[in-house]
Amino acid sequence: MYGGIVMRDIIYIENKHFVGITKDSFKLKNVVDESERYFPFDEVDYLIFDSRSSFISERVITTCVENNIGLIFCDKTHTPQLLMTSIYGQNERFKRQSKQLAMSKKTKGRIWQKIIKTKINNQADCLKYVVKNDKVSDIVRSIGKTVTEGDKNNHEAYAARVYFSNLFSKSFKRGRYDDIINSSLNYGYAILRSAIRKELVIYGLEPSWGIHHVSTENPFNLSDDIIEVYRPFLDALVVELLNNNESEELDIELKKEIIKVLFEKCIIDNKVYNLLDAIKITIKSFVSCVDKNSATGLKLPTFIEEGR
Known part of the structure; x- marks a missing residue:
């Protein structure tokens, strides 16, 4: 080719x-x-x-x-x-970043609540459509319904434990390990994160200033906030790819297929888009939230009914 x-x-x-x-x-x-x-x-x-x-x-x-x-x-x-990517050309860069840094704790908490509730619902849909496990899907979905402002009780972590142990196996541990599952996930997340970073910069946002992630060693806290709701789409793709792949390592051919996650379909703003376009819509809506200091109007992706 x-x-x-x-x-x-x-x-x-x-x-x-x-x-x-x-x-x-x-x-x-x-x-x-x-x-x-x-x-x-x-x-x-x-x-x-x-x-x-x-x-x-x-x-x-x-x-x-x-x-x-x-x-x-x-x-x-x-x-x-x-x-x-370019950091120049945004005429209102300083004004936008000033508003970003001035966002209230309540607004950030409500945005995070929306992100985590949608992420957990997407995880439930992934289990339902990809693994065909309605029972566990319902359990995960019920966890999402109890997420509060700022997810103070860390329901995200609880849902993740149930989710990954049923998506892959009871012995699976999510993290920076070199097994083929984690390697595939980490590679795909890196692709999604790069796409998100680009859009953040284009809109003049400060990528290091997150709404939930606040590590002083992470220059891209905000992209790590936004990516959460997109992770289940990559998870679903990896499950399908590994089910049809006999390799025990993340080779170049598998990486080429993982890159195609950007063209997976989703529902956002009541329409069907690929993830690459959906990310643009999410970031544009987040900019509106920043400008208004409000969580109202944040647009996030969900699975198409019946899966991918």
Whole structure:
């Protein structure tokens, strides 16, 4: 396949390629067979570089900045390590960040409540549609109904224990482990997190200032808040991929399939969108919440009835 994967909005670059600019398009040239392909700027949201043997021109970087196109670079294990996106061009950046930092504790608590309730409901739907376990799905859904402002009783963690032990196995432990399940989840979450970070920056928000995550060592606390409601969609995809995959490690072919999580379908704002577009809708609605200092109007994704 030329240049790796070419999906709508995303160009995934592997093997030996030179990426340059010609007129209003990216030019991808295979340095081995010298074949070429062109992709208009307005059809691309991301360039993902997963090859240490590819080359990129300075004009590609400036063009991506000018057109709000994300540049993602992967390390030798093919894991996203760097996201480049423009921090310039937002005329109201200072004003918006001032409002973001001035958000009341009550507003942040209510936003977090909405995020966690929706996340837990999505986990319940994942169990219902993917694992076909209505009984446990109902248990998880009931946990979501009791989430309070700010989730002070940490129902998120309780739901997660029930959810993951039934989604995978009783012995499964979620975390930064190197088994194929955790490796697949962590890789997919990194892809989702990168997409969220890009939109936060485009709207002039301060990514380090979260509404719930407040680690002084995390420059992207806010993206870690927003991603919570999107995780179950990746979980569902990973379950399906691993059920049809005999490999015991996260290889390059499996990673290519996981990247497609951005094109999974969901319901948001009463319409069907892929996750890449849904993230844009969520962030835009969050900006409105920031401007109004209110949780009203926050738009979050849910599963399509009957699953993926």
